[in-house]
Amino acid sequence: MPIKIDDHNGNIFAGGDNSDGDLVLQSNSGQNRIHLDAGAGNLWLGGNGADGDLVMFRNDAEHGNLAEASVHINGQEANVFAGGNGAEGDVLLKSRAGENRIHLDAGGGNLWLGGNGADGDLVMFRNDAEHGNLAEASVHIDGQEANVFAGGNGAEGDVLLKSRAGENRIHLDAGGGNLWLGGNGADGDIVLFASTGDNKTLSQATIHLNGDAGDI
Structure with a gap:
């Protein structure tokens, strides 16, 4: 039977028996706005004068209040909003075998790439x-x-490191082939160690170029 209404359990079944079960909802003027397509397994929302949105809520949210949605996919602007209202929005992409490969973690503000058999x-x-x-x-x-x-391909590659206050302190300048250290309230030093040095104790350095005093 192409359509079956189960009034005991409140269910509606459409399709089967060589029939494709679709649900099409139209506007006042007869334009298709929502199309649930069982044959292709698709859900079509919006168009014909209305943008289609997909809005999901947590169990403690007020249904119909967009501000309380935990997931909102906006067809007009092609934006995806996930998280908030007590939910942490994550995007997790897996390989065919189900291993985590890409993880966009809103709670921690992190982007995790690679691992589990692939470099990121x-x-x-x-x-x-x-x-x-x-x-x-x-x-x-x-x-x-x-x-x-x-850098390369028309771009000059620079690395610029700043202090907490935003002053330039270290500038690796590929275009000019220069290394700029210090200034703006801090002296720049170059410290070199032998293989036996601990890489942190200045007295163990074999070469110390002191930008403040101008000594080597």
Whole structure:
């Protein structure tokens, strides 16, 4: 039977017996707005003059109050809001075998990439680059080898480290081939150790270039 109404349990069954069960809801003017398509397993929301949203709530939220939603997918602006209202919004992407590979963790403010059989890379491009072509990347952080590549392809790669107050303290300038240390309230030093040094005790250093005193 293509449609069966189970009034005892309050269920409606549509489709089967070589029939595709669909549910189509229309506007006052007869335009399709919601289409539940059992044949393809799809849910179509919005269009024809109305944007389609998917809104989900926690069990303690007020149904119909968008401000209390824990998940909101907005078809008009293509935005996804997840979390808040007592829920931590995470995005977790897995491999075919079910291993965690990408984890966007809103609670901890972290992005976890790779592991479980795959190395995690962060790759960024300039606006004129070909997306997906690693050779055209301007920034590439390689989780497998712990390498950072910045610059090239029309971009000058700089590393700029600042103090808590926002003053420039360390500037690695690839364009000029320079290393700038100190200034803005702090002297810049270069300290070198032998293999037997502990990498933290100044008296164990074999070379100390003191930017404040100008001594070697």
